[in-house]
Every structure is written in C-alpha cells, then in structure tokens.
Amino acid sequence: xxxxxxxxxxxxxxxxxxxxxxxxxxxxxxxxxxxxxxxxxxxxxxxxxxxxxxxxxxxxxxxxxxxxxxxxxxxxxxxxxxxxxxxxxxxxxxxxxxxxxxxxxxxxxxxxx
Amino acid sequence: xxxxxxxxxxxxxxxxxxxxxxxxxxxxxxxxxxxxxxxxxxxxxxxxxxxxxxxxxxxxxxxxxxxxxxxxxxxxxxxxxxxxxxxxxxxxxxxxxxxxxxxxxxxxxx
Numbered sequence: 001x002x003x004x005x006x007x008x009x010x011x012x013x014x015x016x017x018x019x020x021x022x023x024x025x026x027x028x029x030x031x032x033x034x035x036x037x038x039x040x041x042x043x044x045x046x047x048x049x050x051x052x053x054x055x056x057x058x059x060x061x062x063x064x065x066x067x068x069x070x071x072x073x074x075x076x077x078x079x080x081x082x083x084x085x086x087x088x089x090x091x092x093x094x095x096x097x098x099x100x101x102x103x104x105x106x107x108x109x110x111x112x113x
Numbered sequence: 114x115x116x117x118x119x120x121x122x123x124x125x126x127x128x129x130x131x132x133x134x135x136x137x138x139x140x141x142x143x144x145x146x147x148x149x150x151x152x153x154x155x156x157x158x159x160x161x162x163x164x165x166x167x168x169x170x171x172x173x174x175x176x177x178x179x180x181x182x183x184x185x186x187x188x189x190x191x192x193x194x195x196x197x198x199x200x201x202x203x204x205x206x207x208x209x210x211x212x213x214x215x216x217x218x219x220x221x222x223x
Contacts, residue, residue, distance in 0.1 A: 031209065042201050042213030043156070056208070091156065098209030099143060106155035 002026070004105035006092050012111045013082055021077040021108045025094030032075050033102060034067060035091040043091055049075060050098075082112045118214055119202060125220040132189040134217040136202030137182075143205045145178055147187050150199045150216070159187075159200075192221045 005024040013019050025032050030051055035043035045059040049069045057067070064082075069075040079086055089109050093102040120135045136145070144163045148156040162169045162178045162185070169176045175188040189196055199218050203211040 033209075033211070035211070040215075042203070042215050043211070045210040045212070048209055056210070059210075089154065093156075093211075099205065101146065101158050101161055102211055103158060104148075104156040109154075 004092055004094055004103055006090075006105040006108050008108060009106065010109045010111070012113065014113050015082060015084060017082050017112075019079050019082055019110065021079075021090050021110070023075045023077070023092030023094075023105060025073065025075070025092070026103055027073075029094035029096055029103075030072070031095045031098055031102075032069060033093045033095075034075070034077050035093065037089045037091060037107070039088075046077070046090075048098075079110075082110075084112050086110060087112045119200070119217040121217060122215070123218045123220070125222065126192055128192060128194055128221055128223050130192055132192050132196070132219055132221070134187045134200050134202075134219070136185045136187070136214055138185075138202075138204045138212075138214075139183065140204075140206055142180070143207060145176075145185050146203045146205070146211065147174075147176060147185075148201045148203060148213075150201065156201070189219075192219075194221050194223045197221045 007022045032049040034046040037043040047057040047067050052072045064080045067077045089107040091107045093104045095102045146161045147159040150156050160171050160176050162176050173190045178185045199216045201213050201216045203213045
C-alpha cells in the first residue's frame with residue numbers, strides 16, 4: 001500500500017513568512033508524529049497525535065509552531081513568522097500504535113532565507 | 114535532546130566487507146529501532162528489537178541489544194555499494210517518541 005507522503009518536497013520562504021507543511025499518513029494508522037532534522041543530526045521529536053488530538057506537543061520549540069489533524073488522518077504543521085533557524089528537514093511518521101514501527105515520509109526540506 | 118550516540122560517526126569499507134555500527138543510550142527502553150537514511154531525506158525502517166530480546170536477524174542485518182550496558186549494534190554482512198547511507202538508532206521508552214542518535218555515515222567503496 002501507499003506509504004507516508006509529505007508535501008511540498010521543498011519549500012523556500014523568506015524570514016517572517018508563514019508556511020504550512022502537509023503529511024498524509026498510512027491509511028489506518030492512528031498515531032502520527034512530526035520530527036525535525038537539522039543537518040548532520042538525527043531527527044528530533046516535535047509533536048504526536050493520537051487520532052485528532054495532539055497527545056504531546058512538548059517538542060515544539062516555541063509558540064510559532066502549531067500542528068493540526070482535524071479528521072484524524074492528514075496533518076498540517078504550521079510555522080508562523082519563520083526564522084532562518086527554522087531551516088531543516090521536517091519529517092512525518094505514522095504507526096498503528098505507539099509501540100510499533102514508525103514509518104516515515106520523505107520529508108519537506110524547508111529553507112528560510 | 115538526543116538520547117543515543119552512534120559509534121563510529123563515519124565508516125568507510127570495501128564492498129564485500131562487514132560493517133558494524135554501535136549505539137549507546139541513557140535511559141530504560143521499551144524497544145530500539147534502526148533506520149537508514151539516504152541523502153538526508155526519508156528514513157527507512159530496518160529492524161525493531163524489543164527490550165526482552167537479545168538478537169535479531171533480517172536478511173544481511175544482525176542487531177544485538179544489551180540492556181545491561183544500554184547498547185546495541187547493527188551488523189551489515191557482505192556490504193554492497195548500495196548500502197552507502199546514514200544509519201540511526203532510535204529508542205522508545207514507555208512513551209512513544211523515537212529518540213534518535215546522531216547517526217553513522219557508512220560509505221561502501223565499490
């Protein structure tokens with residue numbers, strides 16, 4: 001079946017702009033996660049959804065970051081007033097439940113100029 | 114913050130040789146997973162080993178887990194040029210977050 005998909009693949013924006021990054025999880029996966037990966041580092045947890053609710057948003061760096069999953073499937077990560085330090089690859093993953101394998105999408109590479 | 118440390122940070126071997134990567138972590142875990150990443154994009158899941166398991170095999174991959182030493186190793190046998198990638202270990206504790214190490218960059222020379 002189809003894997004996790006993310007759009008766009010690449011996003012270039014200017015400092016101060018607003019961006020939205022989209023994630024389509026594997027069908028039937030109730031758990032959805034967002035991670036951020038900076039160059040040369042491993043991914044770092046941002047937020048986790050179980051169904052429609054954000055069960056844990058403790059990894060979001062500040063209140064410029066927000067994510068939603070209104071119907072329990074597609075999720076959107078929203079970044080307001082982008083800063084150059086937000087440049088990274090944003091990865092989305094989904095799993096059947098929290099103790100099983102997380103399957104990752106190809107990521108969105110965000111560049112803030 | 115990152116939980117684990119991979120060792121070595123970079124590894125260069127000849128095609129056909131075996132590659133061994135090590136991962137150490139700090140807290141109690143439920144399971145440990147190994148992922149592969151090409152060109153800084155999507156992560157491909159390789160293998161999951163639970164805290165009550167000591168060794169697991171999948172094709173040319175062999176993973177060991179020593180919870181007393183809080184360490185794991187990934188062995189790739191008979192390496193191929195296509196195995197060139199970054200390899201990450203990630204731990205899962207009683208929560209659900211994957212806590213990644215900083216990765217090992219493997220280069221397999223043809």
